[in-house]
Amino acid sequence: MLSIGTLAKRTGAKVQTIRYYEQIGLMPEPGRTEGGQRRYGNAGLDRLAFIRHSRELGFSLEAIRELLDLSDSPERSCAQIDAVAQRQLQEVEARITRLKALRIELQRMLSECSADRVADCRILEVLRDHEECLSNHDGTGI
Amino acid sequence: MLSIGTLAKRTGAKVQTIRYYEQIGLMPEPGRTEGGQRRYGNAGLDRLAFIRHSRELGFSLEAIRELLDLSDSPERSCAQIDAVAQRQLQEVEARITRLKALRIELQRMLSECSADRVADCRILEVLRDHEECLSNHDGTGI
DNA sequence: CTGATTGCTACAGCCATTGTAGATTTCGTC
DNA sequence: GACGAAATCTACAATGGCTGTAGCAATCAG
Missing domain, CATH: 1.20.5 (Single alpha-helices involved in coiled-coils or other helix-helix interfaces)
Known part of the structure; x- marks a missing residue:
């Protein structure tokens, strides 16, 4: 399991930014350790990488939210x-x-x-x- | 004397924006009517037009502040x-x-x-x- | 076990506005 | 002068997309 700092390092996002994404519902609430620290799996890492890469291409967070929602229905038309x-x-x-x-x-x-x-x-x-x-x-x- | 709404119409700025410029010290505090409404002279109008035009060219408010300060010393090197x-x-x-x-x-x-x-x-x-x-x-x- | 690092929450700040609520003032018309 | 519509007033909150801070708590390496 990955700490929030590890996700930050791997994606280039700041730790606060990841927490901000969670706050606005762009990242899901991850599991926590007994002490209350966030722990992520690969799904979390992939999702964050998707968000960051889309941001780099200039997409707004709203547009990214839309893309993420769409990608959840793989059988629909693209x-x-x-x-x-x-x-x-x-x-x-x-x-x-x-x-x-x-x-x-x-x-x-x-x-x-x-x-x-x-x-x-x-x-x-x-x-x-x-x-x-x-x-x-x-x-x-x- | 010109009301804030007149300045807004002539420069394309919103009324609130003009008040905001005053708040951050970019526009001087104008005179007031007995009832407390702002009244501007031509100097105010010109200054606002300068600010708006500079904004349209992409200058930040800080850069505009610098330009306005510099324009107050006409004998200095440009x-x-x-x-x-x-x-x-x-x-x-x-x-x-x-x-x-x-x-x-x-x-x-x-x-x-x-x-x-x-x-x-x-x-x-x-x-x-x-x-x-x-x-x-x-x-x-x- | 200890100390450094990392993480936690909650909040404030950044830029440049824009929007809101509720009260007051001004202006045009009668 | 009276009336009503329009403009203006203050104060504060919200926008987008983070970033920074304070004061703790948890984790990890040695």
Whole structure:
């Protein structure tokens, strides 16, 4: 049987994070020693590894909860799992698009400023006045 | 004189957000009516617009605080302002790099799964087993 | 057996808001 | 001036996804 610290080491999660996952019902309550310490089996380790790997790929805890629920019905169609992953891909793509617009704006801001004094700094001017921006970067999907 | 709701409409910030900025010292305490409601001048409006626009470009409130402090000394060199913007650009670039790696992984996952049953779903397999990934997407800089 | 390490609970804090409840003030209209 | 709708006020809780802390208790190696 594995202690919580062992699970933490093997998956890269912090001990508190594992307890947090248990608290929100993402990890099941494990068995305990006589002294009250958590002891996990391989199922616990696998589940935590699944959660951590999904987090690394950017899935929200809610999405992961959905995936875990779906994986409990192996005979069902995997269309829903596909949909969750598809949604995640779309979110990632949206974020990339937005960040690229920001990058362009920041680059332009930086390239335009060759002032010495703060008073003449183009960067501050651009930040003061949205109209000077090329894209609208209107905050949708930060 | 402008009410907090007017500032909100003009800048796109929520009323509560403006009060929050005041609470953390990013917006100054404005004058009040006899009845205790906030009233702003143009300086307040400009400052809020600066904050919102900087937020839209992804600057943290701490970075914005720094920029606002720096802009109060117009005779100083604007090298520090440049550095803040440069730092922000680097962060944006790092996030783009990371998201691109995630995108590739998600795309590959999706393209590989053509199963019908959850039991055979490649997506779940990949999520279960990090080893199946090409990149390491090790969580540095989510 | 002892001391270091690890684990326990309960709670607070992080960022940047957003939402809520219940009271008060302001504004437009009559 | 009176009325009612809209806006504003304070104070506090919640969001997501953890992370850190304090003050104990249990476990493990030597």
